[in-house]
Amino acid sequence: MSLALTVDGGRWRAHLRAVTEATPGLVPVAKGNGYGFTLGRLARKAQWLDDQGLSVDTLAVGTYEELPEVATRYAGNLMVLTPWRSFQPPPDPAVSKRVIHTVSRPDDLAGLLEAQPGARYVLELETSMRRHGMTAPQLWDVARRLGGGRLEGVALHLPLATGSGHQVEAERLLNDVVAAELPTTTIWVSHLTPAELSTLRSSYADLDLRPRIGTELWLGDREALRATATVLDVHELRRGDSFGYRGRTSPRAGHLLVVSGGTAHGIGLESPMGDSGLRSRAAVVARGGLDAAGLTRSPFWVGGKQRLFAEPPHMQASMLWLPGDALVPEVGDRVDARVRYTATSFDRVEVV
Numbered sequence: 279m280s281l282a283l284t285v286d287g288g289r290w291r292a293h294l295r296a297v298t299e300a301t302p303g304l305v306p307v308a309k310g311n312g313y314g315f316t317l318g319r320l321a322r323k324a325q326w327l328d329d330q331g332l333s334v335d336t337l338a339v340g341t342y343e344e345l346p347e348v349a350t351r352y353a354g355n356l357m358v359l360t361p362w363r364s365f366q367p368p369p370d371p372a373v374s375k376r377v378i379h380t381v382s383r384p385d386d387l388a389g390l391l392e393a394q395p396g397a398r399y400v401l402e403l404e405t406s407m408r409r410h411g412m413t414a415p416q417l418w419d420v421a422r423r424l425g426g427g428r429l430e431g432v433a434l435h436l437p438l439a440t441g442s443g444h445q446v447e448a449e450r451l452l453n454d455v456v457a458a459e460l461p462t463t464t465i466w467v468s469h470l471t472p473a474e475l476s477t478l479r480s481s482y483a484d485l486d487l488r489p490r491i492g493t494e495l496w497l498g499d500r501e502a503l504r505a506t507a508t509v510l511d512v513h514e515l516r517r518g519d520s521f522g523y524r525g526r527t528s529p530r531a532g533h534l535l536v537v538s539g540g541t542a543h544g545i546g547l548e549s550p551m552g553d554s555g556l557r558s559r560a561a562v563v564a565r566g567g568l569d570a571a572g573l574t575r576s577p578f579w580v581g582g583k584q585r586l587f588a589e590p591p592h593m594q595a596s597m598l599w600l601p602g603d604a605l606v607p608e609v610g611d612r613v614d615a616r617v618r619y620t621a622t623s624f625d626r627v628e629v630v
């Protein structure tokens with residue numbers, strides 16, 4: 279009776295192993311909703327990879343608040359991707375020695391070391407992302423004033439690779455890091471492609487590149503994953519029958535399908551009908567479909583077709599419109615849900 283993520287365990291684990299083996303220095307990223315799997319499950323999998331002898335010594339989380347979710351399930355270093363700020367309550371002393379902070383502004387280093395003497399940290403250098411990070415001159419300045427704490431490297435968060443990639447930018451940034459003459463050779467990178475990583479590794483052989491990867495690791499083999507909702511109810515509708523919170527009336531005969539999964543799971547209204555030009559809208563109206571009433575596509579697929587929401591999703595369930603000629607599933611049947619894993623809270627993760 280739930281929105282479920284079904285994982286082909288053997289296939290998923292083989293993928294995790296393969297990516298880890300192919301990516302020396304990999305730092306798995308477990309953040310947010312745990313990419314659909316939950317943070318705890320990802321932390322256990324990172325530990326499992328390390329136990330397999332693949333040397334996963336560090337796990338990255340998005341926020342300080344996520345640390346308790348992973349700290350008891352994974353034994354290695356815990357890097358926090360959100361930069362340290364003075365208003366951030368300090369992590370639990372039981373884990374603070376394992377935490378690697380991100381320092382993205384020159385003045386924050388002193389603040390961090392005051393709040394947690396001996397803290398481990400990386401210095402984040404700004405990239406074309408411009409989310410967080412200090413400029414190269416700021417990095418060089420900080421490099422001259424280091425003292426206290428444990429510098430664990432420099433962090434670079436690049437944007438997602440576009441057509442031309444970021445080889446040129448990455449080289450410029452690495453040159454800036456080298457010019458800082460820091461007492462570290464470790465560079466924590468995000469969103470470099472495998473090809474860029476290997477090119478950079480050969481041109482900067484003295485540097486130790488640590489790729490921080492989430493999506494390609496956890497969600498890289500989509501064939502291992504399937505999201506499904508369960509049919510909770512089916513109602514036959516005659517033309518003119520009313521239904522839903524808003525008392526809509528059915529313009530045609532068909533079925534109303536109630537499936538698990540609603541706004542509480544992150545199920546939202548998809549972008550409205552793709553072809554919404556006036557002429558096509560007029561054609562739809564002429565055909566007299568429910569879609570003429572401005573219904574939007576749902577992420578649920580029934581009988582091989584993407585179905586329309588009969589009305590906006592409810593908190594725990596969604597109502598779908600099934601036209602009269604469609605095959606009607608039975609209560610208890612599963613239907614495919616094509617959802618964004620990073621934005622969906624599943625009721626259940628089933629490893630089969």
Ligand SMILES: *Cc1c(COP(=O)(O)O)cnc(C)c1O
Binds near residue numbers: 307309435467468492
């Ligand atoms: C989320 C995040 C990553 C991982 O991103 P994916 O696209 O999921 O691989 C890496 N680095 C930083 C700084 C991030 O915030």
